[in-house]
Amino acid sequence: MKEILTRYDHTKEPDIYARWEAEKQFVPSGKGEPYSIVIPPPNVTGDLHLGHALTYGIQDTIARHQRRLGKDVLVLPGMDHAAIAVQALVEKKIQKEQGLSRSQIGREKFLEEVWVWIKHYMPRMEGSLKRLGLSADWNRFRFTMDEHSKNAVRTAFVRLYEKELIYKSEFIINWDPKMQTTISDDEIEHLEETTPFYTFKFGPFEISTARPETKFGDKYVVMHPTDKRYAKYKDGETFECEWINGKITATVIKDEAVDPEFGTGVMTITPWHDKTDFEIATRHKLDKVQVIDQFGKLLPIAGEFAGRKIDEARKDIAQKLQDKGLLVKVDEKYRHRVAVSYRGGGKIEPQILPQWFMKATAVKEAAIKAVKSGEIKFTPKNLEKLYFHWLKNLHDWCISRQLWWGHEIPAWYDEDGRVYVADSLEEAQKQAGNKKLTQDPDVLDTWFSSGLWPFSTLGWPNEEAPDLLRYFPTNFLETAPEIIFFWVARMIMLSEALTGKIPFKQVYFHGFVLDEKGEKMSKSKGNVMDPMVMIEKYGSDALRMSLLGGNSPGTPQRYTEQKILKYRNFATKIWNASRFVAESTSSNSKVKTQKSKLDHTEEEFFKKLEKLEQKNEKNFAALKLSVALEELYEFFWHDFADQFLEYEKTAIREAESPDRVEQAKSCLLVALKRQLVILSDFAPFLVDTIEKEMLS
């Protein structure tokens, strides 16, 4: 036998993966009980981060375990076009490289640039996923913007429209003036800000606002119906009132949305630019007036301020009100939250615009039931509460985006503005006769196509697609709790609406991977740890085990290189214990254990090993991967390597009969092999190498 190194050489891992692929190890056999995982497609926004390494590590560990149990395992890989995220990055890129904005470059050219981006990053990311050891069937790879996905999206849109679950309507939406698009409520984050808070006279009332620049069109003054201070003012009553640009006629409105405790308990409303105000105005059928345009500039209604940017005009407007003697007081240190686009970073300005919506009410009951009934299980279970809470308060989902990169909306308009929804222009033309049609310029929210992912990847809308029949609903979905609403809930809703089935049976949520200070890793903070660099340094298995071990589902973990060291050392330990067993048993290939001959120590050891195997299976069934790994670590290192192996080593050296030596060797070999089986879920590269180099 050739000399074996004292270290596991992880640099050969890519070759091992290539061999696995060549041997078609990850192509489902089609035999046995099906077990399917459709991976959460990473955004094609760049390189993978540690969260990806964690999620795919969990999925692959589960997949390998199921495969080892004899199931017909499909792991379907794919990637997401990430409409707004990728568009923002490409816009930044062409701005930097060519000094051009997207409008300067034009839609067609811009999309070419996007594809250049995609084609650059997609292969890199595929390589990374393979480097993580993800045992996926790459023949079934899907991209959310490939032809198949496009077809699925069009079909879904048309069907939902026909079921009246999708509609177009004017509604108050979140407008991002920076990206020039609508975004959904979930794409907003709230940042605290200190800003002056003004109180003005408004007729007989005093009203407070942080945003005087929106107040030009205000002509309704609203208070709580039971507020005694204003009992003498009747709902619908009008009065003359001096305001920014002269006299106006204002109307009193009573509505429960007003908090009597806040400020003066009276407010004026700006329905075009505020959600609450919009709702009040809608309830009372009031006029809605636009004051700010899509670029964040004031419209002619602002009189002398027209054309000015809102932020700049604010102080001057307040000054004018003060000059007119309408200012009561200013609180300079008012803290409030501003809505900011999560992706683009622009300040959100609500606007009323015609947009496409998906109705929530009709499918949310089914989505609640799917989880309540236990058809879909969440791990950790407490996230079910979060899910129910969100669904209960769910409102319609704005699915159109004024972007260029994304799925085109399959809707066409004739010259009179009539809409035709169809899965192709030809079909739309059939409905429209000989009228000239133009397609809706908007694209769909990226989560619309992601929401179809578990079934669109398996062949839907072809309901006879073999993969769909065999592997849907899928068994396991692994993702981060932060996208429980964006993604998990929407997949469940869309699946119920389009297939009548649940999309998956088990959802497993991992926690955030944080830096050593407990802070989120981000490029701007410079605390990002690149999984590929860690793999270069320590090997893929060490990285995987370090992410899986020592934490529990849904809870965040602080992560340092030290943690990888622990498992890199574990890998070395396994390597050397195996090396010792292999080298000492190589002379006699026909080793076997005969239970009758086992001595007490051996018997106890094997009893304990059997217990470990049982516990391992139980832990996997309960999705306690961390516990399973830690138990394995303890057992292998301390029970096996430190004690049992030492015991047999002594026996081999000091034994008086050859039989005793044989027995010791066979015990070691059997014990090692059984442990390697369990280990192969967590450390596939290492175990494969040991088997190939030492035990074949």
Place this chain on the structure above:
RNA sequence: GGGUGGUUAGCUCAGUUGGUAGAGCACUUGAUUUACACUCAAGGGGUCAGAGGUUCGAGCCCUCUACCACCCACCA
């Protein structure tokens, strides 16, 4: 304002049918012609956030309090 999770060794964290407190790192002492120094052996270090309750028995179940983290919400 509402919700969820957390508080266990110096640090980072595990720990479910409730049964004498665990790991990694760090620390102390020792070992070595060694499978492995990415090692081994021995050891120090914990009123498991605080208070109360249930129980023969509580890190674990219940109640309250404190602090931390995250999420949600229309406070103009």
